[in-house]
Amino acid sequence: MKNNSNTNAIPDLHTQALELAQNYRRCELALIEILERIEAGKTHLRMGYSSLFVYATQALELSEAVSYALIQVMRKSREIPELKTEIAAGTLTVSKAKRIVSVITPINKTEWVNKAKTMSKAVLEKEVANVTGEMPKTEFLKPIAEDRTRLRMDLSEDAASELRRAQVLLSTSKHRNMSLEETLSELTKFYLKHKDPLRKNVKKSSSPPKEKDPLKCFSFGDRNKRSELCPGTIVRRAIPSAIRTQVWKRDGGACQFRGLMGKKCQEVRGIEIHHARPWSMGGNHALENLTLRCRRHHHELHHAKK
Ligand SMILES: [Zn+2]
Ligand SMILES: [Zn+2]
Structure with missing residues (x-):
């Protein structure tokens, strides 16, 4: 039954x-x-x-x-x-x-x-x-143990040969065979040391803003992105690098936009510096007038329909 x-x-x-x-x-x-x-x-x-x-x-x-x-x-x-x-x-x-x-x-x-x-x-x-002409992307970075993460990705022939070249140079300078993991780690450290705004030291005396390069006003990473300048700020002086570094450190390198219900964005990609009071309206490069925004939220601030 x-x-x-x-x-x-x-x-x-x-x-x-x-x-x-x-x-x-x-x-x-x-x-x-x-x-x-x-x-x-x-x-x-x-x-x-x-x-x-x-x-x-x-x-x-x-x-x-x-x-x-x-x-x-x-x-x-x-x-x-x-x-x-x-x-x-x-x-x-x-x-x-x-x-x-x-x-x-x-x-x-x-x-x-x-x-x-x-x-x-x-x-x-x-x-x-x-x-x-390309195999499906299988790029991922996923935790596999408490202190280990697995990286899997496809490389172009150029990228692969550059990585191998870096591995050879590194092995030579360290007098031993360096693994790909060690090579990648060294390359990343080197890049971050020179390029990560969060790792820069704040200079004691902030040098006066340079007259040349007026377009390097807020986009920390890519100074060629001229189209992303704050409106009405084409002619102005660069934010002193010491101030830029302080803004980055204070905001932790993340977007400070607060959404409805108070959620802070905290995006760390595509970060730009925004003037709370626009340069065109008398705003200046003082630390209190500057804040970090991700590209999308910065764009919205300047281009959203009012
Ligand atoms: Zn802005
Ligand atoms: Zn954001």
């Missing part, structure tokens, strides 16, 4: 699993649609997240892979609405749709949607690689 009831329960469980899988796909589609509205309204930026990806991984606590797939498919669906139609119909999964995002166009969409619907993921990835 007992055995019989167990056997009978299997199709029932299968029906439930099928139903849940359908719900799961509906949720994915609903998420794609709501992410689209969030991006259009810049809700994530106003809440203090520097990008939609950061919002999805931090605020929604989705995994990086899932966030990436949803966002990629959402953006591509604007050009190819069929992606969403197929997902809604249950004939295409988000993870397969993500794999064809880099190759699908309005002209070849029927062909690629069909491939995504019928091929296995592995075969589909190879098909995409045949077109793009």
